[in-house]
Amino acid sequence: MDRKHKGRKKRRWWVQYILRKRKEYGVFNHLFKELKSDDDKFVQxxxxxxxQFARLLFFTGKTLTKRSRFREVISPEERLAICLRYFPFPRYLATGESFHSLAFSFRVGVSTVSNIVAEVCSVIWSKMSHIYMKVPTTSEEWLQKAAGFEHVWNFPHCVGAIDGKHVNIKAPENSGxxxxNYKNTFSIVLLALVDANMQFTAIDVGAYGRNSDGGxxxxxxxxxxxxxxxxNWPLDEPMPSAAHMGPMPYVVLGDEAFPLQRHLMRPFPGRGCPKQEQIFNYRLSRARRIVENAFGLLAARWRLYHAKIAVNTTVATNVVKATCLLHNMIQSESTPSQTAAIMVDPNHNSQSLVDFSGTGNRAAKQAKDIRERFKEYFCHIAPLPWQENVTYRGK
Known part of the structure; x- marks a missing residue:
């Protein structure tokens, strides 16, 4: 028994002296209260x-409420503030120093910060995903997504753009x-389907980085x-002004990292492809870039994506899910000028989001025929006035 406890550091205080001054000197009880009177500084x-903070608190507050007979608990509001402050924190993420910095700022323990971030992320997702990331389950909901792509990006019968990223994390213990991944870093995978308004329709998070991107x-x-x-994927039907082409499926747009399938279009291969194939590639790329913009905006808002996420894989998965959900909440209420201001941030450098690698181009004849019909549609039935000039310049 003596040997079991030998070397264990004796705890001098139930609460460390510096942490006992939380009410007097902690960020939450001073700076945070002042920020509430300044909209711009609060967002910063x-x-x-x-x-939006009040709404988050409304949905999560009850679950985040703690009770203790022995010491003063941290309020749900402060827990939420600590977690949100972790997401955009720009420094020392590779070493976990952000937890230490937050602990000193809020006058709470480092392990407390770690536990708060893990819990708040999980609660945000469990309490709010049905509002801000509800996956379509009816044909009508999918058709609404398709209407957005046709109106904004001139690509009919498209319900979303898909892409995947490797999110760099610290090397997990005992994970071999x-x-x-193929970039010689450790990662979990974020697979995302994005709508025409740069919001995540659905995400799939947590796959092992070593798995092939196609797999x-x-x-x-x-x-x-x-x-x-x-x-309840929408049934095939003719595209606008193209009844003679017959029914066409509703599709998702991907790049070379994804396979060509009946419901998944990818570009024609090769740089020197014929002119009409170039036009199809331009139209697909023009609509599909919305998913790249969404990832860029995600990383610009939440600076934790600028380096390795230094938490265990379970927490990292919940962090990614929570930040994607918050992205949707913010984006649904942002003006185009607000979005543009974030996208042009010169400090944006998403080192933690790594592209998928390319996959082979073997596809069933049916999928190739569908792509051919889209090509014919864009070249002869619904061309854009500038598309030939753009493809001629090689853009």
Whole structure:
């Protein structure tokens, strides 16, 4: 028994002296209260407006409320502030120093900060995902997504753009090479379907970084929905002004990292492809870039994506899910000028989001025929006035 406890450091205080001064000197009881009177500074500090913070607190507050007979508990409001402050924190993420910095700022323990971030992320997702990331489950909901792509990006019968990123994390303990990806870093995978308004329609988070990118898509729930047309996928029907072409399926747009399938379009291969194939590639790329913009905006808002996320894989998965959900909440209420201001941030450098690698181009004849019909539609039935000039310049 003596040997079991030998070397254990004796705890001098139930609460360390510096932490006992939380009410007198902690950020939450001083700076945070002052920020509540300044909209711009509040957003600068937490990346959400005061109204959005209040809404988050409304949905999560009850679950985040703690009780203790022995010491003063941290309020749900302060827990939420600590977590939100962690997301955009720009320094020392690779070493975990952000937890230490937050602990000193808020006058709480480092382990407390770690536990708060883990819990708040989980609660945000469990309490709010049905509002801000509700996956379409009816044909009508999918058709609304398609209407957005046709109106904004001139690509009919498109319900979303898909892409995947490797989110760099610290090397998990005892994981071997499970999370070791083709870029020689450790990662979990974020697979995302994005709508025409730069919001995440659905995400799939947590696959091992070592898995092939094609295998990640094929084995994901999202991949199965797209491949098999599940969740009440819209039925085939003619495209506008193209009844003579017959019924066409509703599709998702991907790049070379994804396979060509009946419900998944990818570009024609090769740089020197014929002119009409170039036009199709331009139209697909023009609409699909919305998913790249969404990832860029995600990383610009939440600076934790600028380096390795220094938490365990379970917490990292919850952090990614929570930040994607918060992205949707903020984006749904942002003006185009507000979004543009974030996108042009010169400090944006998303080192933690790594592209998928390319996959082979073998596809069924049916999928190739569908792509050919889209090509004909864009070249002869619904061309854009400038598309030939753009492809001629090689853009």
């Amino acid at each position: 500090y937490l990346r959400v407006t005061r109204e 090479s499970l999370y070791f 990640i898509f094929a084995n994901s729930n999202m991949g199965k929905v797209i491949t098999n047309g599940l969740l």
